[in-house]
Amino acid sequence: MFRNTSKVNRFRNFALILVFLGIGIMYLALLFRTHPWVSVILMIIGFLFVLLSSGVYLWVGMLSVKVVQVICPNCGNPTKVLGRVDLCMSCNEPLTLDPELEGKPFDKKYNRNPYKSVARKKD
Numbered sequence: 001m002f003r004n005t006s007k008v009n010r011f012r013n014f015a016l017i018l019v020f021l022g023i024g025i026m027y028l029a030l031l032f033r034t035h036p037w038v039s040v041i042l043m044i045i046g047f048l049f050v051l052l053s054s055g056v057y058l059w060v061g062m063l064s065v066k067v068v069q070v071i072c073p074n075c076g077n078p079t080k081v082l083g084r085v086d087l088c089m090s091c092n093e094p095l096t097l098d099p100e101l102e103g104k105p106f107d108k109k110y111n112r113n114p115y116k117s118v119a120r121k122k123d
């Protein structure tokens, strides 16, 4: 679920899991009504999870502004590329915006800092 999907999808899945965790914890809080303190603490933790998830959604929304929309050469569907390399949202085809990396095997390390700074120096 987390490995072979595009970054935008991965963040969305993460936020979704946080929402379910938060709701699950808040449900647990209802089961502890006889222990008010346990109930209150679980409620707060559950609420924090839901809040964190909203934060992730907001962050994904802001990231989406930087995302480049392209048509996947493999499946022909529109997809979003985040960073220098990303996977197609529909078929998981590796995509790159950098002509230098074209044809090279997909590697997450191209998104890491040393590579990014090299790209920036050239600009």
Ligand SMILES: [Zn+2]
Pocket (backbone or CB within 6 Å): 072, 073, 074, 075, 076, 077, 079, 088, 089, 090, 091, 092, 093
């Ligand atoms: Zn595709």
